[in-house]
Amino acid sequence: MIFVKIFNEISKRDVARVGGKGASLGEMTNAGILVPPGFVVLAAAFDRFLEETDLDVEIEAFLHKMNHKDINSVERVSTQIRDLIARAEFPKDIGSEILNEFSKLKIPYVAVRSSATAEDSTVASWAGELESFLNTTKDTLLENVKKCWSSLFTPRAIFYRFEKKLHTTKVSVAVIVQAMIQSQVSGICFTVHPVTKDYDQMVIEAGYGLGEAIVGGKITPDTYVIHKKDWDILDKNIVEQKMMIVKDKERNIEKQVSQSKQEEQKLSDVQMLHLSKLCQRIEEHYNSPQDIEWAIDSSDKIWILQSRPITTL
Numbered sequence: 001m002i003f004v005k006i007f008n009e010i011s012k013r014d015v016a017r018v019g020g021k022g023a024s025l026g027e028m029t030n031a032g033i034l035v036p037p038g039f040v041v042l043a044a045a046f047d048r049f050l051e052e053t054d055l056d057v058e059i060e061a062f063l064h065k066m067n068h069k070d071i072n073s074v075e076r077v078s079t080q081i082r083d084l085i086a087r088a089e090f091p092k093d094i095g096s097e098i099l100n101e102f103s104k105l106k107i108p109y110v111a112v113r114s115s116a117t118a119e120d121s122t123v124a125s126w127a128g129e130l131e132s133f134l135n136t137t138k139d140t141l142l143e144n145v146k147k148c149w150s151s152l153f154t155p156r157a158i159f160y161r162f163e164k165k166l167h168t169t170k171v172s173v174a175v176i177v178q179a180m181i182q183s184q185v186s187g188i189c190f191t192v193h194p195v196t197k198d199y200d201q202m203v204i205e206a207g208y209g210l211g212e213a214i215v216g217g218k219i220t221p222d223t224y225v226i227h228k229k230d231w232d233i234l235d236k237n238i239v240e241q242k243m244m245i246v247k248d249k250e251r252n253i254e255k256q257v258s259q260s261k262q263e264e265q266k267l268s269d270v271q272m273l274h275l276s277k278l279c280q281r282i283e284e285h286y287n288s289p290q291d292i293e294w295a296i297d298s299s300d301k302i303w304i305l306q307s308r309p310i311t312t313l
Helices: 013-029 042-054 057-065 073-089 092-105 140-151 155-163 267-284
Strands: 004-006 038-041 110-116 132-136 173-179 183-190 201-210 222-227 233-237 243-248 251-256 290-296 304-307
Touching: 004 013, 004 092, 013 038, 013 042, 013 110, 013 173, 013 267, 013 304, 038 092, 042 057, 042 092, 042 173, 057 073, 073 140, 073 155, 092 140, 092 173, 110 140, 132 140, 132 251, 140 155, 140 173, 155 251, 183 267, 201 267, 222 267, 233 267, 267 290
Parallel strands: none
Antiparallel strands: 004 038, 038 173, 110 132, 110 173, 183 201, 183 290, 201 222, 222 233, 243 251, 290 304
């Protein structure tokens, strides 16, 4: 059985096999959007892992006796389940398939991200609930894939499952392995204004370094508002940024932004409009408002890292 698919073998119809994030990356790759190359470890790999280790039975028993309204009960069960997964042996055939596909990328670092199979629909978005591991090397790849599997059982993910009434639904997790972009500037684009819900405006958030600083709430990004009909820049809120997250050897560190750049606009007007038109193209492809993660590398190339439906409109 094949447990790995490269992005151009995947489309938006494959959510059940590759999760919402994986399906989106495959869909955009095939639509000609510049997405960092990579592959998805199918949800079937996680399912097989649980079955052959008999962890599926033990996990079911833990979840059944848990009181999901008691945070101590949820945290205790989460720790027990994640410890079980951490100690279990990684299936050798699946591991060799993953490492073989990684070698074809011919790059030293990848981002490893969880992709739940019941995610990024108009009902539920697992954004921020599951785990990601940046700057992963060959040596830590299988360990981080396993951590992504077990992140389906973090306290946040368990609470989320009950909140969205998915606790009686079979939820599995695929894992994305994708070329790591060492971004100079990164951020998010909402193709519809997320606050005013104006469909003629899009909002871009931008900060220096890796996007984890924005997603993790460690910095306040610049915010730009663009009119989608005539491409006027309607508003710019430029924020001083003193810290950014960057790669240092095998890990990510917080680094001070040089004094001369701290108060500068993070995206030039030209970059802003280029990115806006690219995000408009993605919205038109999906025919629905999108929440898009993007990054700009040292050669000023714009990469799209993820696109999901905006679920709050």
